[in-house]
Amino acid sequence: MKNQLLLKNAGTMLVRVLFAVVAAFPIVFMLVSSLKPDQQIFGDMSSFAAFLPVGNISFDNYAAVFDRVPAARFLLNSVGVSTVTVILGIFVNSLCAFALSRMQVRGKKIVFTAILATLIVPFQTLALPLVWWVNQLPYFELNGFSLEISKGWLDTYQVQIVPFIANAFSIYLYHQYFESIPKELDEAARIDGAGWFKIYRRVVMPLAGPATATVAILTFLPAWNSYLWPLMVIQSEELRPVMIGIQYFFQLNVSWGEVMAYASLITVPVVVLFIAFQRSFVNSIASSGVKG
Template sequence: MNTRSFAIRLLLAAALVLAGLVFAYPLLFMFTASFKPADAIFANIANPAALLPDAHWSLVNYRNVFDKSAVGRYLLNSTAIALITIVAGVFVNSALAFAIAKLKWRGRHGVLALVLALLIVPMDVLAIPMMLVVAHLPWFDVQQGGLVFGWLDTLHVQIMPFVANAFCVFLFHQAFKDLPDELIEAARMDGAGAMTIYLRIVLPLCKPTVATASIVIFLGMWNQYLWPVMTVQTGGARPVMVGLQQFFGRTNQWGEIMAYASLITLPVLVFFLVIQKHFVRSVVGSGIKG
């Protein structure tokens, strides 16, 4: 490696580190502020030393968050909603994409066109009609031991309408379309059916796409606000974002607000770190294909 090449790589590494610090600073400030009293948060905000632990740090803000709100329950609700939607959504969306991309049947191009058309329809347009529908749908209530009508104030009302995702269908369709047809035909010659090909061959080959779809679904469900506000009125099924808005009305202490924000941000970071390897592969693969 010559001197010029080494200097270019060094400058590139320095630029990446600087960009990383710029993007990470707001998160670092939020986490550090969550351990400080209100008067100490903005005292030396321009000093990078404000991010380092000092004598002001304590867990008081986190204790106050749990005392003033049911954040633990909200975190559990949002986690269940997001994870169930991911599992169901990956299966449903990828199955439809596989049927469109690799199975021969009349009308599949029209279905794909309908999926693409749904991409431009905003949630704000669908919210009221969807609420009118779910308010009268039947559901078997285990506690009551019978059939009840209306999904309001439940967890499944925040899950079922969002399992099917037009963007994820399109994402999987593009991934499946690039798989060689010879692979599918070879499996059929060995006696494999469509479901076997989908579950054992096609889906395992598209793990990066599964990771990308999981992130898209997770972020969408974790950040849900409008739909839960419309359909959930009790705290038993309330997600974290609605709980955050209510928490704003109970405190004006920035340390407590930062603590609440940190609690609802950590699961997102952990989830991304768990599947980042496959997500990076998806991004790199898309760049190579382009």
């Protein structure tokens, strides 16, 4: 019986390793190719050497990336936009989910259903109306000691952040996780004189670490990978995120080594983020699934 169990575990582990290897192949190929000149990339395609750092290896492609495009500026823009979106998204979505889960509000089930219904609407159908709306919003700008007011958020940082703070799926994840936290803790806190916001800040949110990690990942990924929206609303090069930078490499002569180097630069932060929070991510999804 023990031998059968060991054999079963070994078989399960082997299957997992095989799936991991298959999933890692594109990333390994990208990282290895980013160190090779174009001729060697195409020359190694017919053998397993395409996945090995062999031959003429150097970091010339990475140096060329920063010479060809303002990659540092693009990376800084994406880090700033993604970080602010994550922080504000965690606060707004968790606060909304807290109200729907813990507070006795009339019609909250209808509101929650309406929020979830927005998940079936693809962003592409909302993009053009959203462009019109953000172009009607007031824009406040300090000019010396005077405050100037103009109309339109196009070609600004906030147009890349504000429309994506509230997220229906993040609200759903927080709501499901909050439902698994005993409401007796709220009652005990209220007896001690705590208000709703203090309960949210001191009782519920400290227990919702896995949900927060999951929301952070699921908010960061779309913000980091955003391409269509910045392409529609950003004209200035100094405001563009990293994904827009990809099109620079396909204008004139295409260098696939530089493309792979740039792709590596914008992929590594996402992989590191997921590895750092993967345990919390799995725990949150499992908890939401059981409760749902």
